[in-house]
Amino acid sequence: MNSRVRKPIQILPFALAAMAVLLSACGSDPLAAPAQQVKAAGENQASVSYTLKTAMVDGKLFFVGQGGEIDGMTNPPLPATPGQTVQITLVNGDGAEHDLTVPGAGAASEPVMRTGSETTVTFKVHQEGSFAYYSSISGDREAGMQGWLVVGRGGGSAVQVSATAGDQSQGGSEKAGSTGSTASASASSQSSEPATAPSIVREPTDLPGPIGDRPAQNLHIDIEAVELLGQLADGTTFTYWTFDGQVPGPFLRVRVGDTVELTLSSPAESSMVHSIDLHAVTGPGGGAAVTQVQPGESKSFTFKALNPGLFVYHCATPMVAHHIANGMYGLILVEPEGGLPPVDREFYVMQGEIYTTGKFGEKGQQDTSIDKLLNQTPEYYVFNGAVGALTDQHPLMAKTGETVRLFVGVGGPNFISSFHVIGEIFDRVFDQASLTAQPLTDVQTTLVPPGGATMVEFGLEVPGRYLLVDHALSRAERGLAGFLEVEGEPNPEVFFSEAPADGSH
Numbered sequence: 001m002n003s004r005v006r007k008p009i010q011i012l013p014f015a016l017a018a019m020a021v022l023l024s025a026c027g028s029d030p031l032a033a034p035a036q037q038v039k040a041a042g043e044n045q046a047s048v049s050y051t052l053k054t055a056m057v058d059g060k061l062f063f064v065g066q067g068g069e070i071d072g073m074t075n076p077p078l079p080a081t082p083g084q085t086v087q088i089t090l091v092n093g094d095g096a097e098h099d100l101t102v103p104g105a106g107a108a109s110e111p112v113m114r115t116g117s118e119t120t121v122t123f124k125v126h127q128e129g130s131f132a133y134y135s136s137i138s139g140d141r142e143a144g145m146q147g148w149l150v151v152g153r154g155g156g157s158a159v160q161v162s163a164t165a166g167d168q169s170q171g172g173s174e175k176a177g178s179t180g181s182t183a184s185a186s187a188s189s190q191s192s193e194p195a196t197a198p199s200i201v202r203e204p205t206d207l208p209g210p211i212g213d214r215p216a217q218n219l220h221i222d223i224e225a226v227e228l229l230g231q232l233a234d235g236t237t238f239t240y241w242t243f244d245g246q247v248p249g250p251f252l253r254v255r256v257g258d259t260v261e262l263t264l265s266s267p268a269e270s271s272m273v274h275s276i277d278l279h280a281v282t283g284p285g286g287g288a289a290v291t292q293v294q295p296g297e298s299k300s301f302t303f304k305a306l307n308p309g310l311f312v313y314h315c316a317t318p319m320v321a322h323h324i325a326n327g328m329y330g331l332i333l334v335e336p337e338g339g340l341p342p343v344d345r346e347f348y349v350m351q352g353e354i355y356t357t358g359k360f361g362e363k364g365q366q367d368t369s370i371d372k373l374l375n376q377t378p379e380y381y382v383f384n385g386a387v388g389a390l391t392d393q394h395p396l397m398a399k400t401g402e403t404v405r406l407f408v409g410v411g412g413p414n415f416i417s418s419f420h421v422i423g424e425i426f427d428r429v430f431d432q433a434s435l436t437a438q439p440l441t442d443v444q445t446t447l448v449p450p451g452g453a454t455m456v457e458f459g460l461e462v463p464g465r466y467l468l469v470d471h472a473l474s475r476a477e478r479g480l481a482g483f484l485e486v487e488g489e490p491n492p493e494v495f496f497s498e499a500p501a502d503g504s505h
């Protein structure tokens with residue numbers, strides 16, 4: 001990797017240098033003009049060509065100039081003159097899917113899907129102005145992949161420089177605020193016919209049994225990043241990104257002191273780079289720094305579980321919020337020495353938001369709206385990945401006289417859960433999922449932050465249906481609810497009524 005690429009902070013000096021080149025190109029010194037391109041405006045060359053290579057550095061995505069005056073520059077300004085034919089070759093340097101579009105000039109390339117693959121887009125520019133170029137693949141532009149095509153004198157040098165330095169709020173002669181244009185374009189082309197796809201819901205009982213009292217061990221964990229179409233709601237499908245094909249990802253269960261070799265792989269048909277950051281890991285990026293896997297790759301690292309607790313893990317590939325919103329989160333439990341006290345039933349529940357292009361309830365295939373994601377205006381809130389996951393599909397089942405333990409996490413990416421079970425009181429809340437502090441007792445509602453978790457325990461005294469909710473109850477109207485169905489004999493000493501229960505309160 002070019003060392004200059006590693007320091008995004010150097011973009012501004014480069015941009016200024018490029019502006020100097022641009023200005024001198026309009027002057028009289030021919031030696032100052034970039035070798036491969038613009039001459040003085042009077043002697044308009046027929047064409048100009050550039051090569052850009054995609055790169056991911058320190059969690060951001062860039063186009064990196066190849067050859068000539070733009071060599072090594074991130075998101076370089078690309079000068080041209082009116083009347084010229086512009087040819088831009090895009091080379092895939094990081095393995096994720098990208099493209100290059102210049103809407104202001106009516107140009108859009110084919111996507112480049114694999115490392116080393118390339119595509120060329122050729123178009124003619126007619127008017128002076130500054131035109132944004134960027135990758136229209138969902139999330140790329142927000143992660144940093146955008147620069148400016150500067151035709152003639154552009155649209156004002158000060159604006160161009162700040163825009164080139166990554167500030168999307170500044171416009172050139174074209175407004176850069178069209179972040180969501182691709183999303184809204186695809187939304188309008190979507191059918192509203194009901195669509196069906198396989199379930200991506202992980203059952204709340206899908207978790208390994210207790211570790212109990214055993215010495216520390218060496219363990220191997222294999223996880224696969226899987227992109228797939230899944231059922232989000234009745235008649236509505238969504239393209240999920242997952243760990244092991246379900247939401248949340250697999251419940252990982254280890255003991256404090258265990259040494260874990262974790263391998264993350266991604267099938268060749270993936271379109272994105274993925275990674276894993278486990279909050280239980282002590283080390284760079286929680287593992288994400290060493291597990292950025294391209295399609296077809298796998299990467300491993302080894303960590304020792306130093307702290308007991310219940311921890312979130314998630315994909316940490318730019319744009320991280322996008323990868324999380326699409327379903328890439330799960331929980332890892334690090335049991336303390338001696339294990340956890342036994343209970344009758346354990347359940348695995350995670351809350352997340354989904355930012356679809358279409359409104360809540362709209363049928364058909366939905367894509368992620370980056371606009372809504374960045375504005376934090378989700379259409380859906382879900383437990384275990386989909387509307388109905390823990391109600392119609394897989395309600396939590398238990399019996400009176402039993403004790404239950406809920407492992408509850410929030411993938412998010414953005415919203416705190418005010419977790420509550422309607423009709424129950426948590427006997428114990430392991431606040432913030434600390435398993436070494438004394439639990440809170442007799443709690444109604446507990447906060448679970450994004451990237452955080454809680455462990456709650458309670459006994460079941462009265463049969464009936466109990467609702468798992470986020471007590472920010474507008475979210476129940478957007479898909480967020482679960483059932484705990486408790487069977488058993490009535491217990492009139494604790495609860496009695498002549499009226500039949502309607503199941504919803």
Ligand code: CU
Binds near residue numbers: 275315
């Ligand atoms: Cu990912």
Ligand code: CU
Binds near residue numbers: 277279314451
């Ligand atoms: Cu995190």
